[in-house]
Amino acid sequence: MYDMRYGVRTSFRTTGLVVLLGVVMTMLDTTIVNVALGTLARDFHTTLATIQWAATGYLLAMSMTVPVTGWAVGRFGVRNVWLGSLVLFVAGSALCAAAWSLWSLVAFRVVQGVGGGLLQPVGQMMLAQAAGKERMGRAMGLISVPAMLVPVLGPPLGGLLVQGPGWRWLFLVNLPVCAVALLAALLLLPREGGAGQRQPLDVLGLALLSPGLAAVIYGLSEVGNGALLPHPALWIGMALVAVFVWRSLRGTSPHGTSLHGTSLRGTSLRGTSLLDLRLFGDRTFAAAVLALGCYSAAMLGFTVLVPLYSQLAEGGTALEAGLLLAPMGIGAAITMPLAGKLTDSRGPRGTGATGVVLVVASIAAFVPAGGGPVPMFTLGLGHGLVATSVMAAAFRTLEPAAIPAATTLSTIALRLAGPFGVALVAVLLQVFTRAGVAQAYPYTFWMAAGLAGVSLLPIALIGSGTWRRSSSAPA
Incomplete structure (x- = not known):
């Protein structure tokens, strides 16, 4: 192209x-x-x-x-x-x-x-x-x-x-x-023709957001490792990110463009933000990022919970716990290429929703099946459908000029979602265990399944419609 x-x-x-x-x-x-x-x-x-x-x-x-x-x-x-x-x-x-x-x-x-x-x-x-x-x-x-x-x-x-x-x-x-x-x-x-954009770096925004993200991720990791919920790093990071968001919403986009490529230069908005948070004004992009966040949190939490369940509840070895995740990767490798073609031809909503339903059913069947490879394989099949289709949907309605900012925002959302999911699962497991709940692991698995199921709501907002291939697009 x-x-x-x-x-x-x-x-x-x-x-x-x-x-x-x-x-x-x-x-x-x-x-x-x-x-x-x-x-x-x-x-x-x-x-x-x-x-x-x-x-x-x-x-x-x-x-x-x-x-x-x-x-x-x-x-x-x-x-x-x-x-x-x-x-x-x-x-x-x-x-x-x-x-x-x-x-x-x-x-x-x-x-x-x-x-x-x-x-x-x-x-x-x-x-x-x-x-x-x-x-x-x-x-x-x-x-x-x-x-x-x-x-x-x-x-x-x-x-x-x-x-x-x-x-x-x-x-x-x-x-x-x-x-x-x-x-x-x-x-x-x-090689790219022309000079680069002489846009100054938002140093203050970077000084707020980068350490803020690092502090939030570190704080969530500490919570996942058993620290008390009000970990100082978590709250400091959240405060820095909140100030960054407040400041960014008062400024222009990073490169003076709207989410659909329309110039915003000369508007009354003040300053220049490191990130264009107004991209979330695009319903498809916002819904896709929210769905990816909920789903990724559930999946990262689940993949941490599986080895713990295998070793502590079932008495398996570390090698056996690690091998439990292998069928998931095989299943995902099978459906990811198929999901890409389905998304391009039929749209992301049906493909993503089907994958989420398969993932939720597989997590629900994990404990009754004794943690065997079959539910992990079917979970992988569903994961391949979700990850590909919803990620593609995030960029579907955006103009090429907005893709760099959209990529940065979606990557940040996923980087935050993973530690959040791990911390949530760890806290829930601790709460159920300390409360003397005999089925602490099954209950926690159900919570992970529920969080994955929540992603169906934003997926429904992505919208339908066939992605028609242009006649000039190479195969």
């Missing part, structure tokens, strides 16, 4: 290849280190609680980087931001492998997280722009596959590396893949 913004001809398949190569390792690094925490604590002569910062630092850095995505792309261009992020991630990986102390490892994980935090939203942005509205479903299906499967593969791969060549290979394994990703981006991504 022809990209009017940059005046270059782009290929959906080419962009898809570049994006997949870039995001695979960043997804893998969200979980691959988890199995090595005990080994790292021993080698660096510290406690497990302290070594957790090797994992937490990466996740917090990723979250803090996301808000600047839209500005960076507008200022430097998609290609340059993509290449710069890959270089940061590669450099962080090499430095992590050479870490000589706990805090050097944490610092280098932060460097990794800064690069990784930009790669996923920028990759999603590139795919959305290359696909156009006619192939948005297939684009989101393409990026959803690594997002679903790769983190599940992290712990088994990490275990093999730690038991084999050692923990430093958890980071060295990134280098050859990222080198290929860099080469592919240099050769395949077209």
